[in-house]
Amino acid sequence: MDKAYDKFDVEIKNVQLLFARAGENWKKHRFQHLSTMHILQPLDIHVELAKAMIEKDVRMARFKVSGGLPLMHVRISDQKMKDALCLINSIPLPQKSSELFPERQVSSIPVILHRTKGLLGTSLLPDGVESESDDEYFDAEDGGTQTGQSMRGSELKKAAEVPNEELINLLVKFEIKEVILEFTKQQKEEDTILVFNVTQLGTEATVKTFELTAVSYLKKISLDYYEIQGSKKKPLHLIGSSDKPGLDLLKVEYIKADTNGPSFQTTFEKTEQTVKSRKRSLFARLENIIVTDVDPKTVHKKAVSIMGNEVFRFNLDLYPDATEGDSYTDISKVDGVVSLNVGCIQIVYLHKFLMSLLNFLNNFQTAKEALSAATAQAAEKAATSVKDLAQRSFRASINVHLKAPVIVIPQSSISTNAVVVDLGLIRIQNQFSLVAGEDYLHPPVIDRMDVQLTKLKLSSYIFIRTVIQPGISHPDIQLLHPVNLEFSVNRNLAASWYHRVPVLEIKGHLESMNVSLNQEDLNLLFRILAENIGETTEDLSKVKPRIQRT
Numbered sequence: 001m002d003k004a005y006d007k008f009d010v011e012i013k014n015v016q017l018l019f020a021r022a023g024e025n026w027k028k029h030r031f032q033h034l035s036t037m038h039i040l041q042p043l044d045i046h047v048e049l050a051k052a053m054i055e056k057d058v059r060m061a062r063f064k065v066s067g068g069l070p071l072m073h074v075r076i077s078d079q080k081m082k083d084a085l086c087l088i089n090s091i092p093l094p095q096k097s098s099e100l101f102p103e104r105q106v107s108s109i110p111v112i113l114h115r116t117k118g119l120l121g122t123s124l125l126p127d128g129v130e131s132e133s134d135d136e137y138f139d140a141e142d143g144g145t146q147t148g149q150s151m152r153g154s155e156l157k158k159a160a161e162v163p164n165e166e167l168i169n170l171l172v173k174f175e176i177k178e179v180i181l182e183f184t185k186q187q188k189e190e191d192t193i194l195v196f197n198v199t200q201l202g203t204e205a206t207v208k209t210f211e212l213t214a215v216s217y218l219k220k221i222s223l224d225y226y227e228i229q230g231s232k233k234k235p236l237h238l239i240g241s242s243d244k245p246g247l248d249l250l251k252v253e254y255i256k257a258d259t260n261g262p263s264f265q266t267t268f269e270k271t272e273q274t275v276k277s278r279k280r281s282l283f284a285r286l287e288n289i290i291v292t293d294v295d296p297k298t299v300h301k302k303a304v305s306i307m308g309n310e311v312f313r314f315n316l317d318l319y320p321d322a323t324e325g326d327s328y329t330d331i332s333k334v335d336g337v338v339s340l341n342v343g344c345i346q347i348v349y350l351h352k353f354l355m356s357l358l359n360f361l362n363n364f365q366t367a368k369e370a371l372s373a374a375t376a377q378a379a380e381k382a383a384t385s386v387k388d389l390a391q392r393s394f395r396a397s398i399n400v401h402l403k404a405p406v407i408v409i410p411q412s413s414i415s416t417n418a419v420v421v422d423l424g425l426i427r428i429q430n431q432f433s434l435v436a437g438e439d440y441l442h443p444p445v446i447d448r449m450d451v452q453l454t455k456l457k458l459s460s461y462i463f464i465r466t467v468i469q470p471g472i473s474h475p476d477i478q479l480l481h482p483v484n485l486e487f488s489v490n491r492n493l494a495a496s497w498y499h500r501v502p503v504l505e506i507k508g509h510l511e512s513m514n515v516s517l518n519q520e521d522l523n524l525l526f527r528i529l530a531e532n533i534g535e536t537t538e539d540l541s542k543v544k545p546r547i548q549r550t
Contacts, residue, residue, distance in 0.1 A: 004060065005050040012045040019080055036190060039080065041073035061171035061206075068175040068202070079186035166263075167209045175202030185227075192226045195235070210261025218250040239284045251278040278320050286311040289345075293353050298413040300348045307406065308343040315339040323395060328442055331432045336396040344403040350413050352535045393445040393493035400428035404453070412531040417460075417524060424455035424482070435501060444494035446501065453485040460521055479521055481514040 017040035020026035029035040033042060047067035052060045076084075179198040184190040200219035206212070223239040241249045253276040257268040264270060289311055291304035317337040327333045404423030411417040428451050435444040458480035487508030495503040 001060065004053050005064070006053065008049040010047040010049065014042045015045060016040055016042040019084060021083070039074060039076050039084075041071075041075065043069055043072055045069060056165070056167060058165055058167060061168040063169065064171045066173040068177065070177050071180070072176055072178070073180045073182070075180075075182040075184065075190075077184040077186040077190050165209070166211065168206060169209065170205070170207040172205040172207075173202070175200060195224045195226065197222045197224075210258035210263065212254075212256040214254045216252050217248045219247075220249055236287060237285060241283065248278065252276070253278075276320070283313065283315040285313045293348075293350070293413075295353070295356075295413065298350065298353075299416065300350060300408075300410055300413065302346075303348050303350070303353055305346050306343055307346050308403070310343050311345070312343065313341045329434060331434060331445075334395045334397045334432070336394075338396055338398050338400075340400045340402070342400075342402040345405045346408060347405050348408045348410065349532075350410065350535070351533045352413055393442070395432055395445065395447070395493070398428055398430045398449065400426070402426040402428070404456075409528055410532060411524065411527045412535055415531070417527075419479070419524065419528060420459045422455070422457050422459070424453055424457070427452045427454075435498070438498075442494075444492065444498040444501065447491040447493055449489040449491065451487055451489065455482045456480075456485065457482045460524055477521070479515065479517060481516070483511055483513050485510050 016030070016038060018026055018029060018035075018037040019039055020029075020037050024037070026037060029037045032038075045067065047065065050064040050066075052062050052064075054060060055062065176198075177200060179201055181196040182192060183194040185193050198218065198221050200217070203214065203216045205214040220241050220243055221239065222237070222241070224235040225238055226235045228236055253274075255268075255274040255276075257264050257272055257274075259272060261268075268274075287310050288306050289304065290302060290306075293301055293303045315338075319333075319335055319337075322333050322335055323330075402425070404426050406423070407421040409419045409421070428449060430447055430449040433446045433448065435446060438444060457478060460477045460479060485508065487506060490502075490505040492498065492501045492503050
């Protein structure tokens with residue numbers, strides 16, 4: 001079957017994009033695979049065109065176009081980006097002038113064009129034969145009737161000859177094996193900051209007699225941060241996706257059916273256009289975050305730090321069409337699964353540092369107002385759009401394990417005495433149920449979320465070091481002995497149209513609390529109120545915290 005095609009190979013080699021400043025030898029850099037001038041690294045494009053020797057065979061496409069790119073690598077620095085924008089802005093645009101092209105009055109002459117077209121808009125002449133003139137010559141007395149009858153007969157004959165076979169007119173396949181977007185910082189050399197990688201980005205399209213189908217897919221993505229190294233001295237991996245073979249991260253399918261096709265009412269169920277989207281798991285991970293207090297007098301340098309190996313690990317799995325049709329009433333089926341693991345964050349609360357941070361953020365008041373206005377507009381648009389949503393409820397299974405923050409409240413910025421609030425462990429899970437006794441096509445769904453907060457405690461510490469090391473015992477005196485709190489939240493997912501069940505129902509249970517305080521503990525608490533909360537800075541505008549993220 002493959003031999004029944006006339007094939008043509010088209011290759012374009014060494015396609016590249018360079019940015020050169022005045023006086024730089026850009027011609028020399030053209031022949032280098034990688035240089036400081038390159039924005040688009042040299043690439044080769046290969047396209048194969050094929051035409052079937054047999055015109056009307058349902059097994060063969062009349063035309064086939066296939067091609068691809070092995071690698072598309074874009075590398076650009078911050079300085080290059082600025083220079084490129086300046087270059088684009090400096091290009092003069094053509095100006096329209098009414099004096100150069102004066103308007104001319106053109107007299108309207110009625111023109112009647114005779115077209116020999118059939119019912120489906122195709123020419124009635126045989127293939128390869130065209131009329132020599134747009135005018136039809138016939139005898140005015142008797143030729144008109146004969147010609148009209150012959151034309152009507154030809155139209156009926158042509159309409160009767162329209163095939164009902166689903167022939168493949170065009171088949172297109174194109175794939176880019178890998179796309180790399182590399183952002184660098186211009187110094188003596190270009191240092192890589194951020195790399196966004198896309199694996200196997202492609203599209204496939206099929207044009208048939210009564211149908212158009214197009215599928216676009218994306219296999220895998222990743223985002224790495226190079227300025228700060230993560231574990232094992234490797235770039236910090238911010239975003240990634242599952243690399244299971246045979247699966248796509250994102251797949252979008254578009255189908256357009258001809259309303260005159262024989263399968264429009266059956267196969268396509270009277271739907272002219274259909275868009276289907278399939279997504280699979282996406283995960284993100286943050287290893288560390290540090291907020292440093294630059295006040296030289298404080299003994300608590302790290303205002304925010306991580307007690308463990310990572311800040312959080314997030315995973316999202318989506319299952320399109322999982323609750324369609326009869327599966328909607330199967331409460332074991334969900335549209336998505338959200339998993340979140342959060343490590344322990346230690347926060348040192350110094351009122352002095354908090355006030356300096358707020359004072360620093362006040363410098364961006366204009367930006368905050370603009371952001372608030374934009375957020376309000378976005379919320380308004382979102383509220384308007386959800387009015388048109390169907391009565392179906394999106395079901396997302398939640399599995400959250402969170403090591404709650406440890407809050408350290410020192411007596412002052414120069415004191416090692418502190419009260420530590422350990423919020424313990426938080427676990428969140430949910431399950432779904434249908435409201436019984438309701439006769440709806442899509443019954444109301446209740447999301448029951450169980451929240452467990454365990455090992456919450458309050459202690460007093462004398463710090464030997466700034467950071468509490470996990471797994472190491474510390475000389476603490478428990479003020480509030482560990483307590484457990486459990487509560488459940490019932491959410492009515494159909495609250496927009498079903499009002500017999502509350503929108504939100506919360507039930508909780510708190511076990512007994514055991515508080516132990518002596519004279520020294522009370523003195524410490526009062527000293528915190530007097531020294532930490534009462535501690536101020538001489539000039540808050542001069543103290544600016546430095547935030548470092550990794």
